[in-house]
Amino acid sequence: MKSSTFKPCPQSYIDNEAAATVKKPERKEGFYNSVLLFMLAFAMFVMGFVLLLIPVIGWILGPILIIGAMLLAFFCWVPGAFGFLKPANQRRLAGTKHHYRNMMQGNCPICDSLINIMPTKDTGTLNCPSCKQLLQFHGTTVTPK
Numbered sequence: 705m706k707s708s709t710f711k712p713c714p715q716s717y718i719d720n721e722a723a724a725t726v727k728k729p730e731r732k733e734g735f736y737n738s739v740l741l742f743m744l745a746f747a748m749f750v751m752g753f754v755l756l757l758i759p760v761i762g763w764i765l766g767p768i769l770i771i772g773a774m775l776l777a778f779f780c781w782v783p784g785a786f787g788f789l790k791p792a793n794q795r796r797l798a799g800t801k802h803h804y805r806n807m808m809q810g811n812c813p814i815c816d817s818l819i820n821i822m823p824t825k826d827t828g829t830l831n832c833p834s835c836k837q838l839l840q841f842h843g844t845t846v847t848p849k
């Protein structure tokens with residue numbers, strides 16, 4: 705029976721994978737916040753022009769709103785302002801790294817594609833994400849089941 709030997713992933717690989725996993729929902733959040741703020745900026749912009757039609761008080765408040773809207777619209781696109789480049793949540797990152805600590809990498813003995821496994825025990829089974837075949841791992845040895 706064909707088997708393949710898996711190697712523990714280097715720590716840098718695990719760090720990258722963990723960071724990417726933790727970052728994904730934060731990026732999405734940041735994107736939604738930016739979209740919401742952009743819509744708010746647009747509403748302020750329109751309001752500002754409507755206010756310009758009102759003499760005196762509108763001539764003061766209108767430009768303030770328009771300038772505020774432009775600033776807001778500008779900052780929507782500044783990465784980092786709304787979580788795009790915000791440092792990853794350190795506790796979540798540490799937890800994910802811990803979860804990934806035993807990650808091993810090797811080739812599926814059936815379809816030969818590169819796969820990662822995250823054993824929590826010495827022995828177990830997994831499905832190859834590419835060919836969906838059931839595999840058995842024992843230590844660093846992976847065989848079809």
Ligand SMILES: [Zn+2]
Nearest residue numbers: 812815832835
């Ligand atoms: Zn496979």
